[in-house]
Amino acid sequence: xxxxxxxxxxxxxxxxxxxxxxxxxxxxxxxxxxxxxxxxxxxxxxxxxxxxxxxxxxxxxxxxxxxxxxxxxxxxxxxxxxxxxxxxxxxxxxxxxxxxxxxxxxxxxxxxxxxxxxxxxxxxxxxxxxxxxxxxxxxxxxxxxxxxxxxxxxxxxxxxxxxxxxxxxxxxxxxxxxxxxxxxxxxxxxxxxxxxxxxxxxxxxxxxxxxxxxxxxxxxxxxxxxxxxxxxxxxxxxxxxxxxxxxxxxxxxxxxxxxxxxxxxxxxxxxxxxxxxxxxxxxxxxxxxx
Numbered sequence: 689x690x691x692x693x694x695x696x697x698x699x700x701x702x703x704x705x706x707x708x709x710x711x712x713x714x715x716x717x718x719x720x721x722x723x724x725x726x727x728x729x730x731x732x733x734x735x736x737x738x739x740x741x742x743x744x745x746x747x748x749x750x751x752x753x754x755x756x757x758x759x760x761x762x763x764x765x766x767x768x769x770x771x772x773x774x775x776x777x778x779x780x781x782x783x784x785x786x787x788x789x790x791x792x793x794x795x796x797x798x799x800x801x802x803x804x805x806x807x808x809x810x811x812x813x814x815x816x817x818x819x820x821x822x823x824x825x826x827x828x829x830x831x832x833x834x835x836x837x838x839x840x841x842x843x844x845x846x847x848x849x850x851x852x853x854x855x856x857x858x859x860x861x862x863x864x865x866x867x868x869x870x871x872x873x874x875x876x877x878x879x880x881x882x883x884x885x886x887x888x889x890x891x892x893x894x895x896x897x898x899x900x901x902x903x904x905x906x907x908x909x910x911x912x913x914x915x916x917x918x919x920x921x922x923x924x925x926x927x928x929x930x931x932x933x934x935x936x937x938x939x940x941x942x943x944x945x946x947x948x949x950x951x952x953x954x955x956x957x958x959x960x961x962x963x964x965x966x967x968x969x970x971x972x973x974x975x976x977x978x
Contacts, residue, residue: 692752693967694718694833695902695918696911697875701726702735702755708742711751716911717902718752718875723768724759724783732764736771743775754808756781760793769797779806781835786815788826795829806830812837814844817859820866827872834867835904836860838877849880851887853894864899876900882907892917920964928961928968 697718700707703726711719721739723732739755755777757768772780782794794807807830809823816823824834838856842849847856860876867874876895879888888910892903896918903914920928931953934946945954 692717692873693901694752694873694875696914697754697835697902697904698908698911699726699756699878699904699906702739702742703727703731705738708738710908712747712749714908714911715915716751716905716908717915718754719748720754720756720781720904721777722756723764724756732758733767736764736768739777740771740775743777746776752778754779754781754806756783756810759783760790769794773798773801773805777805779808779831779833781808781810783810783837784813784816784840785809785811785823786813787819788822791823791826795826798830804831806832808833808835810835810837810840811863812840812844814841817841817862820862821869824866824870824872828870832870833873833875833901834863835875836863836877839880841877851884851890853891860895860898860900868899873901874899876903878904878906879910880906882909885909885913889913889917920968924964925968928964931957931961932965 694717696716697720698711698714698716699720699722700711702708702721702723708721721742723735723739727735743753743755755772755775757772757780758764759782769780780794780798785791791807791809798805798807807827809827809832811817811820811823811834838849838853841847841856841859845855853860864874876891879891881887892914895903902918905911905914927948930948934940934948934953935955935958940946945952947953
């Protein structure tokens with residue numbers, strides 16, 4: 689499965705029309721219009737209308753447009769689902785998805801949406817951590833993505849959310865493994881200290897090491913650091929080119945592994961090598977400022 693580039697996914701409160709308009713010109717690769725945490729109860733209806741209007745009017749270029757709804761069981765969930773199904777948004781993001789049964793309920797509600805409409809799930813409860821594989825498997829019928837909600841996880845666990853995120857590292861690895869085993873994308877949780885770019889870059893580097901596609905963000909100033917962090921570096925590009933060239937050499941035809949520099953590279957590494965070059969060569973509309 690080919691995953692779309694999602695180095696930077698910016699949450700924007702859908703109650704703020706000016707913020708939505710600004711998002712059309714920001715260099716993020718995903719815009720998440722939020723109807724949930726960022727919107728006060730009295731503004732929920734207005735936010736929903738704004739999000740639907742934005743999705744229908746378009747203008748987001750290559751950016752994926754995702755709408756995060758309010759969770760099942762809340763007073764707004766039914767109206768949110770009905771609106772998103774008809775909106776033309778690229779995906780719905782559901783909060784607090786804790787089991788496969790909840791995924792099935794959302795998929796049933798999305799039955800009338802186009803097949804290309806994605807279903808994304810927030811992994812932000814302790815219950816979900818022990819059901820990651822089942823959740824990911826249940827999502828496989830639509831384009832999907834797991835999104836870590838580390839703030840909610842920290843609150844539920846009573847854990848301290850530091851730059852290092854030591855209490856969450858095992859969960860991060862398990863979430864990536866679950867996503868990849870079922871062909872899903874996966875995004876890291878937000879970094880709350882919007883003025884601490886060094887801390888953000890540290891978390892991005894860690895998430896890239898673990899295999900995340902990108903990071904969810906809460907402020908536009910975090911976009912460029914995330915895009916840089918999740919882009920392949922010169923060493924990555926050089927390795928990818930060398931690996932592809934080695935397997936393309938006539939003398940290596942039919943070989944399952946070849947030596948590239950000081951390491952053995954197997955044919956299974958050709959896919960990741962090509963993905964690195966595709967990312968390096970890509971310059972989407974989202975990388976421009978307008």
